[in-house]
Amino acid sequence: MQKSKFSWANIYLVCVFIFLYLPIFYLIFYSFNAGETMNSFTGFSLHHFSELFSDTHLVIILLNTFLLAFLSALIATFIGIFGALFIYYLKRRSHRNTLLSLNNILIVSPDVTIGASFLILFITLGTLFSGFSLGFWTVLLAHISFSVPIVVLMILPKLQEMNDSMITAGYDLGANERQILKNIILPYLSPGIIAGYFMAFTYSLDDFAVTFFVTGNGFTTLSVEIYSRARRGVSLEINALSTLVFLFALVLVVGYYYISKDNQGRSKKKKRGVLR
Amino acid sequence: MKKYNTLLAVPYFMWLIFFVLAPVLLVVGYSFFDQNGHFTLANYAEYFSSGKYLLMTFNSVWYALLITVITLVISYPTAYFLTKLKHKDLWLLLIILPTWINLLLKAYAFIGIFGVHGGLNSFLGFFGILPKQLLFTDFSFLVVAVYIQLPFMIIPLLNALDELPASFIAASKDLGASATQTFFKVVFPLSLNGVKSGVQAVFIPSLSLFMLTRLIGGNRVITLGTAIEEHFMVTQNWGKGATIGVVLILAMIVVMIFTGEKKVGGKK
Numbered sequence: 082m083q084k085s086k087f088s089w090a091n092i093y094l095v096c097v098f099i100f101l102y103l104p105i106f107y108l109i110f111y112s113f114n115a116g117e118t119m120n121s122f123t124g125f126s127l128h129h130f131s132e133l134f135s136d137t138h139l140v141i142i143l144l145n146t147f148l149l150a151f152l153s154a155l156i157a158t159f160i161g162i163f164g165a166l167f168i169y170y171l172k173r174r175s176h177r178n179t180l181l182s183l184n185n186i187l188i189v190s191p192d193v194t195i196g197a198s199f200l201i202l203f204i205t206l207g208t209l210f211s212g213f214s215l216g217f218w219t220v221l222l223a224h225i226s227f228s229v230p231i232v233v234l235m236i237l238p239k240l241q242e243m244n245d246s247m248i249t250a251g252y253d254l255g256a257n258e259r260q261i262l263k264n265i266i267l268p269y270l271s272p273g274i275i276a277g278y279f280m281a282f283t284y285s286l287d288d289f290a291v292t293f294f295v296t297g298n299g300f301t302t303l304s305v306e307i308y309s310r311a312r313r314g315v316s317l318e319i320n321a322l323s324t325l326v327f328l329f330a331l332v333l334v335v336g337y338y339y340i341s342k343d344n345q346g347r348s349k350k351k352k353r354g355v356l357r
Numbered sequence: 358m359k360k361y362n363t364l365l366a367v368p369y370f371m372w373l374i375f376f377v378l379a380p381v382l383l384v385v386g387y388s389f390f391d392q393n394g395h396f397t398l399a400n401y402a403e404y405f406s407s408g409k410y411l412l413m414t415f416n417s418v419w420y421a422l423l424i425t426v427i428t429l430v431i432s433y434p435t436a437y438f439l440t441k442l443k444h445k446d447l448w449l450l451l452i453i454l455p456t457w458i459n460l461l462l463k464a465y466a467f468i469g470i471f472g473v474h475g476g477l478n479s480f481l482g483f484f485g486i487l488p489k490q491l492l493f494t495d496f497s498f499l500v501v502a503v504y505i506q507l508p509f510m511i512i513p514l515l516n517a518l519d520e521l522p523a524s525f526i527a528a529s530k531d532l533g534a535s536a537t538q539t540f541f542k543v544v545f546p547l548s549l550n551g552v553k554s555g556v557q558a559v560f561i562p563s564l565s566l567f568m569l570t571r572l573i574g575g576n577r578v579i580t581l582g583t584a585i586e587e588h589f590m591v592t593q594n595w596g597k598g599a600t601i602g603v604v605l606i607l608a609m610i611v612v613m614i615f616t617g618e619k620k621v622g623g624k625k
Contacts, residue, residue, distance in 0.1 A: 094435060105458060105463070117475075160369050184377075186377050190606070191564050198384045199600070285454075287457070304460070311461065311464070
């Protein structure tokens with residue numbers, strides 16, 4: 082399919098991409114509006130951005146959201162690595178499948194159910210232990226919880242690809258279990274671990290429904306804040322925020338593209354080396 | 358290997374017990390209690406006897422089904438045509454990019470676009486169509502839901518179609534099949550796994566899009582997700598909310614059985 086060639090397929094694709102990106106660019110376009118609505122563009126201005134940066138409340142929420150995503154993804158990755166290893170080393174196939182189905186419950190459940198059930202859980206815990214209340218810690222626990230199964234699922238395929246004779250060789254050469262784990266298994270799994278961390282991070286950034294249920298009064302994340310502001314009506318500060326979010330996502334995507342391309346190139350070279 | 362691993366997997370098991378099994382049991386448990394903490398079956402009795410809840414259930418399933426079918430119809434050709442392009446990874450990333458923008462921001466964009474004086478109405482104005490109330494209608498709810506779910510359908514389809522060996526298509530053509538025959542007898546059946554995981558990734562979340570019904574659908578309680586949110590956050594009737602939660606869990610199990618358990622978790 083050449084680029085210059087006119088075809089219905091390309092027109093269709095162009096339409097789909099316009100549909101995918103039009104709302105986003107609509108938001109970005111009006112973030113530069115001098116006026117106060119998303120209806121008419123009255124002139125170019127950056128004052129919604131300065132408004133955004135001087136809104137300390139929102140900036141703190143933004144930092145909180147990133148801190149939360151960073152921490153929850155980190156902890157979930159640690160839990161997930163050893164969960165995946167445990168599932169992989171189970172001897173009975175039926176046990177493995179049972180554990181895997183339990184693992185997947187939180188992935189396939191509707192967000193609202195997860196949020197509601199966690200709310201019940203935390204309130205129940207709150208009646209058992211005094212001093213346990215809704216806030217940063219409950220949101221963190223909830224985010225870790227829905228990220229763990231994703232990490233496990235990103236790591237398991239890598240484990241299945243792993244050549245077990247490497248580990249046998251390690252034992253033959255006198256390595257202990259700690260060394261095997263540290264020097265053979267974890268480095269081999271690192272692409273899966275990074276992908277898992279990344280996924281957990283984006284899930285945490287993106288989540289609204291679960292956070293909404295377990296957040297309580299004191300703590301807010303970006304999604305919950307946008308929700309409550311959007312219910313009050315249009316405020317172009319949110320548009321300015323969208324522009325920044327889009328730029329951030331774009332940087333991540335481009336970075337990810339080059340990293341994965343680099344990895345592919347390297348692994349191809351490696352394969353070639355092995356073949357020779 | 359064994360002893361070492363088991364010890365390190367303790368947090369994983371704590372997670373399984375406290376954050377997977379316990380919440381499910383608690384939801385089921387709460388659905389049997391009324392607001393005063395007495396054991397009762399009234400929640401279920403009310404759910405299954407009142408027209409309001411049954412209609413809501415029907416509505417939710419109907420909307421989720423519509424959203425799933427529309428996204429599938431739009432996504433399948435998209436994924437199919439994309440596999441034929443050069444620089445596939447780049448196009449895939451362009452599909453993924455919108456999913457990294459917060460769902461609430463995307464919903465918010467549509468508040469602007471669908472407003473009475475918003476983008477779509479002024480666009481239609483060029484053709485002499487008078488401004489209409491687009492926001493807070495079922496139509497706008499559907500469009501926004503489809504918009505949000507689209508990438509989650511395209512990605513598994515693209516993966517499935519991309520794995521399809523080109524030699525199969527060549528073989529089919531060699532054996533004298535026409536393009537339509539090749540598509541329906543070779544390409545489509547072999548991409549069915551992608552369709553299944555796409556349907557899974559779209560249908561279940563579509564049952565619970567309460568923020569969309571609040572922001573775009575005009576604050577009406579039309580889906581089960583909205584009903585749960587209302588019972589937990591507004592009316593504080595947890596027993597009823599939990600009952601609907603149990604219904605949603607059952608719906609999820611039904612979907613899982615229909616779409617086959619072989620490839621669970623092809624979400625992204």
